[in-house]
Amino acid sequence: MKYAFLVAGVLALGIGAVSAQQDIVKDRQAQMKATGRALGGTLSAMAKGDKPYDQAAVDAAFATLTETATKLPALFADSTKGLKEGNEYSSSPKVWDDKAGFAAHIADFSKAVSETKAKVKDLDSLKANVGAIGKQCGACHETYRLKS
Numbered sequence: 115m116k117y118a119f120l121v122a123g124v125l126a127l128g129i130g131a132v133s134a135q136q137d138i139v140k141d142r143q144a145q146m147k148a149t150g151r152a153l154g155g156t157l158s159a160m161a162k163g164d165k166p167y168d169q170a171a172v173d174a175a176f177a178t179l180t181e182t183a184t185k186l187p188a189l190f191a192d193s194t195k196g197l198k199e200g201n202e203y204s205s206s207p208k209v210w211d212d213k214a215g216f217a218a219h220i221a222d223f224s225k226a227v228s229e230t231k232a233k234v235k236d237l238d239s240l241k242a243n244v245g246a247i248g249k250q251c252g253a254c255h256e257t258y259r260l261k262s
């Protein structure tokens with residue numbers, strides 16, 4: 115009886131750990147979706163003239179991108195290798211098999227975000243500089259993101 119209880123407890127702990135890892139995958143995807151809205155829905159939309167230039171919205175978009183850059187390492191924690199959510203995209207095992215390469219992409223992305231943020235003051239400077247960020251998204255996705 116005592117033993118059965120113990121086994122149940124250990125199993126519950128195991129399940130708890132798995133769902134905590136699965137939560138990281140969900141957080142990762144939510145953060146990437148927010149990143150997509152910040153770039154596509156705000157910055158690129160303004161640069162293309164689909165939305166009027168709005169400095170407060172630009173600042174909020176850069177805050178999201180900065181947050182993404184900061185959170186990226188933890189969102190790809192070792193314990194999440196191979197885990198998926200039923201979603202359009204998933205992560206390539208290369209994220210964990212080529213950690214140095216992945217870390218280099220995070221560093222390049224962070225640099226592009228902070229440099230671009232410092233340059234964007236108005237519509238013209240947004241138009242001239244927003245491409246530098248999109249380039250980094252694409253460079254990382256090309257190798258490390260899979261279409262599920």
Ligand code: HEC
Pocket residue numbers: 139142143144146147149150151153154179186201202203204205206209216219220223247248250251252254255258259260
């Ligand atoms: C350092 C690598 C890296 C960078 C930089 C990066 N991404 Fe991603 N992104 C990924 C990976 C890997 C996935 C797949 C995550 C998963 O589902 O496990 C992803 C997923 C996504 C998704 C799909 C989210 C979903 O689940 O529907 C969007 C949208 C996205 N990224 C947008 C962006 C945008 C926009 C940028 C740039 C502003 C960006 N990403 C920068 C690696 C990166």
